[in-house]
């Protein structure tokens with residue numbers, strides 16, 4: 191159990207907490223079986239924030255990568271399930287055994303990707319240094335596009351689910367990671383986000399709903415990833431949002447007025463403040479003290495409250511909260527994507543490679559076209575020159591004779 195009077199950040203125990211999370215989980219995690227990929231994300235990214243991915247051997251990383259690819263829902267021979275493609279959360283829901291072949295023999299009626307699993311699956315692959323070459327990007331994006339509803343929000347699976355701000359955020363992350371925003375109707379998504387802004391300056395999960403730290407983060411990050419934050423809101427509205435976020439701090443942060451502080455909101459609210467350039471306005475020391483008061487001094491990790499059991503989500507979010515304040519030599523994070531800056535740099539280098547490959551594939555045509563055009567121009571120029579100068583040369587030479 192966490193001891194509130196133990197305020198020493200115990201990095202080694204956190205490393206063991208996340209490496210253990212990848213191997214074995216307490217029985218209470220059974221209910222999260224269908225979200226297993228997200229738990230893996232917290233552990234893998236947690237190790238990354240701790241600058242300790244090297245604690246996983248190359249073969250372990252490869253096993254995790256292969257496992258994630260086994261969760262990819264790929265199109266069947268007839269493409270009948272393309273609108274359901276993406277990543278599943280667990281092999282319980284289905285498994286893709288073809289490691290390199292991107293076509294399933296038979297698509298199960300109820301087998302489909304889940305938008306949050308697609309986001310965390312792609313994030314894990316990027317964190318582990320994979321090049322995403324086995325991701326069926328076209329199918330993934332088609333599966334994503336099918337999930338946007340008429341009001342601009344996204345649902346999590348095609349078979350029906352809740353639809354709210356969380357899944358607009360996942361969609362924005364997936365498009366960022368795959369470097370293709372074509373599946374999102376941006377004006378509809380931005381309109382949904384704008385309508386979800388509450389009277390108090392924060393954001394609810396949808397229009398008319400109570401402002402909440404998690405949905406506020408999802409709204410701000412989505413707008414930032416869609417490059418629409420400053421188009422969507424005036425500076426005055428951003429200032430109201432800043433005030434709402436700053437009012438969420440007692441010692442750590444809480445998600446709604448009159449709720450207790452909770453470790454994860456050091457990320458949800460902290461990252462919202464960071465994205466609008468206002469994190470320095472909160473009390474960092476108090477926030478750090480609160481996060482560390484929820485640290486488990488025996489097995490590592492953070493709980494939501496002091497004395498509560500640690501779990502993967504709060505363990506990870508606690509680290510991210512500390513990282514954003516530049517504490518304990520943690521790896522800096524990209525607050526919009528919720529992965530380390532190192533991992534997002536790898537993602538952008540992949541995008542550059544894809545862009546170069548695309549240009550290279552286009553270049554023979556371009557070169558040919560340019561070559562043909564250039565050749566035609568040169569030929570016309572030579573013929574023109576000949577037409578002008580040959581008679582002159584001829585006449586001059588004839589004259590001199």
Ligand SMILES: [Zn+2]
Nearest residue numbers: 452453454494
């Ligand atoms: Zn929480």
